[in-house]
Amino acid sequence: MNQVIETILNHRSVRRFQDKRLSKEEIDMIVQSAQAASTSSFIQAYSIIGITDREKKQKLAEIAGNQTYAAENGHFFVFCADLNRHRVIGKIEETDLNDSIESTEKFMVALIDTALAAQNAAIAAESMGLGICYIGGIRNDLDGVKALLKTPEYVVPLFGLAVGYPDEQNDKKPRLPLDHIYMENEYEQDEDKYKVQLSEYNRIISEYYRERTGGKREDTWTGQMAKMLGRKSRMYMRRFVENQMMNKK
Known part of the structure; x- marks a missing residue:
């Protein structure tokens, strides 16, 4: 590197x-x-x-x-x-x-x-x-x-x-998994695959916030986005x- x-x-x-x-x-x-x-x-x-x-x-x-x-x-x-x-x-x-x-x-x-x-x-x-x-x-x-x-x-x-x-x-904030962002030749259409990836990412983000705040916060990414985009x-x-x-x- x-x-x-x-x-x-x-x-x-x-x-x-x-x-x-x-x-x-x-x-x-x-x-x-x-x-x-x-x-x-x-x-x-x-x-x-x-x-x-x-x-x-x-x-x-x-x-x-x-x-x-x-x-x-x-x-x-x-x-x-x-x-x-x-x-x-x-x-x-x-x-x-x-x-x-x-x-x-x-x-x-x-x-x-x-x-x-x-x-x-x-x-x-x-x-x-x-x-x-x-x-x-x-x-x-x-x-x-x-x-x-x-x-x-x-x-x-x-x-x-x-x-x-x-x-x-x-601390560095975890990004979405690479295979959720990067696709080859065509757009990924499998919504169930999306949901699995996002569920795992939610787990990672919640753990990040728990460690950063001493357990005071454990937001999920999809929850954050839904709240933000809902306004x-x-x-x-x-x-x-x-x-x-x-x-x-």
């Missing part, structure tokens, strides 16, 4: 950081690593906003559900799907690009490009001995995030990434995205 794979397989979210800011060199290295990610047709449909203003970090933490680690970290990045620069390209090249950049396909390209860049950034940070935590909670109020970060049309802030020197490490959340998202002139066609 090489060091890259070891870093990837050792991932865990960090939610408590030392009071130590990242250096400019560390920030630049993380962003450059993000930029090295694959990008569909070289479109590079994302932007990264670094939050250094204390009040803005605190506001983002509040929007994210009062997640303190969104404010108390070494640096906070906001990853945005961004087709605004491609709108500008249309002006430079005197070409109407609106039908393309407002399409569902280009919206998906922007989402994928952003996620690939962010994961590169996360792995780079972890390889530097830093900890990371993705913060999807900023999508609780994207109108508020938009106003705070002054993002224009054709830009959707997708998630934050808290990075810093770990003050506390959680309607962020149902305004389609309106927000379309108001940003994305995913309209």
Whole structure:
């Protein structure tokens, strides 16, 4: 096993950081690593906003559900799907690009490009001995995030990434079994097989929580998912995205 794979397989979210800011060199290295990610047709449909203003970090933490680690970290990045620069390209090249950049396909390209860049950034940070935590909670109020970060049309802030020197490490959380995720040649249709796999995974997850909490918690994964997916959340998202002139066609 090489060091890259070891870093990837050792991932865990960090939610408590030392009071130590990242250096400019560390920030630049993380962003450059993000930029090295694959990008569909070289479109590079994302932007990264670094939050250094204390009040803005605190506001983002509040929007994210009062997640303190969104404010108390070494640096906070906001990853945005961004087709605004491609709108500008249309002006430079005197070409109407609106039908393309407002399409569902280009919206998906922007989402994928952003996620690939962010994961590169996360792995780079972890390889530097830093900890990371993705913060999807900023999508609780994207109108508020938009106003705070002054993002224009054709830009959707997708998630934050808290990075810093770990003050506390959680145990690595077990993932779904490989043969439940990886299939060959066609999608697995045997629902009974699915149920057996998920039952075994529930046992593993319950044991993980029992050990982590000293017996105070023993959730199953399917129970967690049913509870989470049973609640309607962020149902305004389609309106927000379309108001940003994305995913309209």
